[in-house]
Amino acid sequence: MTSTSAARSGTDRAAETIGLWNIAAEHPELVAAIDPDGTEITYGRLAAKANTYARGLQSLGLETGDAIVVLQPNGVELVAAYFAAIQSGLYVVMANWHLTGPEVAYLLTDSEAKAFLAHERFADTAVAAADEAGVDPHGRFAVGAVDGFRRIEELGAGEGDGRPARRTAGSPMLYTSGTTGKPKGVRRPLTGADPDGVPVASTGFFAIFGIEPFDGHVHLCGSPLYHTAVLNFVAISIQLGHPAVLMDRWDPEEMLRLIERHRVTHSHMVPTQFHRLLALPEQTRLRYDVSSLRVMIHGAAPCPDEIKRRMLEWWGPVVTEYYAATEGGGTVISGEEWLRKPGSVGRPWPNSTVRILDDDGRELPLGEVGSVYMQMAGSRFEYHKDREKTERSRVGELFTLGDVGHLDEDGYLFLRDRKSDMIISGGVNIYPAEIENELAVHPKVADVAVFGVPHEDWGEQIKAVVQPAEGVEGTAELTEELLEYARGRLAKFKLPKSIDYRDDLPRDPNGKLYKRRLRDPYWQGRDRAI
Template sequence: MTTQESVILGLWNIAEAEPDRIAMVDPAGREVTYRELATLADRYATGLRGLGLETGDVLVSMVHNCVEAIAAYFAAYQAGLYIVAVNWHLTGPEVAYILQDSEAKAFLVSDRFAATGKAAADEAGLPASARFSVGEIEGFKSVAWLGAADTGRPSDRSTGAPMLYTSGTTGRPKGVRRPLTGADPDVVPPHTTAFFGLFELAPYDDHVHICGSPLYHTAVLNFATISIQLGHKLVLMDRWDAEEMLRLIDKYRVTHSHMVPTQFHRLLALPEEVRAKYDVSSLRSMVHGAAPCPQETKRKMLEWWGPTVTEYYAATEGGGTVINGTEWLRKPGSVGKAWPWSVIKVLSEEDGTEVPAGEPGLVYMRMGASSFEYHHDKAKTEDSRVGDLFTVGDIGHLDEEGYLYLHDRRSDLILSGGVNIYPAEIENVLITHPKVADVAVFGVPHPDWGAEVKAVVQPAEGVEPSDDLTTEILAFAATQLAKYKMPKSVDYLPELPRDPNGKLYKRKLRDRYVPTP
């Protein structure tokens, strides 16, 4: 397989050519062949078609890392469906919102999230016929029921796509939805191999991908499924553990992964004798993004794993930069140069003109001819664009060689352990507590997670700050917010700084807790 033309790509093509080739190793260590995975994806897709799902309809999946999660993705991929992989830390009402907003026609839930999934389905008014489970959940049919009577491939196949939920200006997440292409799902598009090429990952080539993060993350899902499409073996972890990852790297001769800096911190915290027990010489491209990585952490990982640590900056909406370990040592702190088919520009916040090298501004990008829209939010789609460029609100600068440096990853967004947390959503909950007159939520530095959530509260008139008040507010918040969104600390001020029009000067508050660089 020396030329691209001679390489057989794609789940179903590989399943036909090499049915016994191992596609993935599940968290229990069971090996799953390409034929087994393709058959499961066919069953699910045929079953969903039988329920009446048509091209462009939505499947919502709240499933832990398992074979069924991957099979559901490929079922949607070949049936022309959008698949929404839901963060299983969310609460019932938060999941119900996504079910309703996405207009989900089917919902797949792991039994370990039974209570949340059932509550969400009930609140969203999802019929019993649209509810499926991995394991047993009352009122849900087993996913094994899907297509059990017909193991053939579904008719009318066309390529589906992930639909990822990202922040809305009100704190409600918005679905990022790209037009479906109508393409043949058996044909792996050139941009797929080109994307992996950014990280020096070719088809086959004895590549083994380890997935230790939840598959509801955009990049994690992409890396896992593209690996299978390109003939790489996928090693799936259910829950990430630092030493277990090293053990699996050693056992399966892992070559690549997608990681976040929090995982680097945990790996570096292992005793030297534990780290030395495992052979990591097979590693070729350990990719990280999603959160800023402290320079000292990056240097230590490069010393340990060599120049295999590659960083990128990208958005769910598309476009991005990349920098390998060797380049980073020459340009420490940079997140790299634009992908060959992407454009990165830094524009003035005041007038939208391009700023000179070294001067900070809003980071805009473009991804070739790709387009997207925020589902049910045309205004947000238009507000993010200048011509054919778009921004997610990050501040940064380009140097003379075109390397991007980020200053502030969105003014308010909190990135904790690689997870996006949106302050407005938390503020909208806390402000409804009767003893809260005003509230501001923002991120403060955390040595392990990168950032943690802090709330500053202006108590209602006649209410005195106290530990009991903090306990009461947090207990109230816990009924409506996922655990990872919960403030880790609450401070009090007699009045929050706002201008005459009511705009909150959040930066003034943040500056009290975040040292100026």
């Protein structure tokens, strides 16, 4: 029986108990995950591995509320470590494996981690981070061989079988991306709940997208599991009886192959992946059967309207967009809705609130642009060791990510940009995302960033930095071609005054652009509010 047929054999079990350990007890032979090498891991095996690691962590002396840091690539070992923490009352920090040793050391120190679970692929970074942070040698474990780390097989070995002695729900401790300074951990109070149960918030979140327990879904994970949404989608899928197909490194054609092979129904994607899929030759795209897709969910970064339309034409109305935050709350819009409200990121989730406020915290009328504030009923958080940032992001119970937008008469949210990215030229507010969305669909543009640079008279002027498409050179002729293209789509005051070229732009694997890295050199020696 294949992984997908195993999943669909559960379609008549919608009323059954959900949760990793419950499914493992009742149906240990069902497939929970497919490793990047194609190995199928059953619920029974995954639960047993998570139990072993949990017993090992407790034998090291970790108590409820302690933290561990995991520096591993996508795979079942990472998933098992996550579920070990989640049943042990621990906070688990998934470290971005693009970070340097000192940056990982910051996570270890800031979270006060008592154990560090690494992988030999990142051995140099792991050793440097553990040494700088002073991690106890007894708390260092690695998949494979890493100097000074014990092999992961030793974690929990000799501690008996079955579940750990102390079981209470733990939580991810998610660090907001460090695009505007040091990342801050979002640390939610532990609930004290039974880890066998699946939180209502998890089932409710998937219900927003029409995904229910044991309804034959198969999830495809193509982005790194250190990202908040990616981790949530994999964990919740497994908890609801949906096998998760894990990719080590995302490749557009490989994704199509896996969709066909495993009859994938849903995934979490970012617009840069759409762009690369659409760049495949048409004969390659049409070679694969994607008729199994039910809801392909995207977020994390703005999606140009033309890219979204082309994906809807290819995959149909299964392309669903959402806007959300690690801190809680969000909006969602289906493909059909988006065609009626192009450019919108949707209406608030059930039990979620979205408001548009001015700089004084007053609510603005529909249609007026201001700061986007959100709230999720019953959700509270604080930035770890940073009460000032916590309070600065809030107005009452509402919080903001710094995005700017407006609500229309039907309650749909339209984002304009991040407030910190807004360009003020001659007293006029200009939103770079609008310019980026137009230039991004030019066939000679692979990626683009727009931001303000100093100007003596106007304060700021518009600069575009472009990554040319493969085989295209960044010449003066290309600059004139792009500007002429933009003149037909944008008002004159929104046109870039100059275009620079780079071989690639600094994005994380989830599509988020590190715009400060591009912008800061132009402002060296000058003051700019960020």
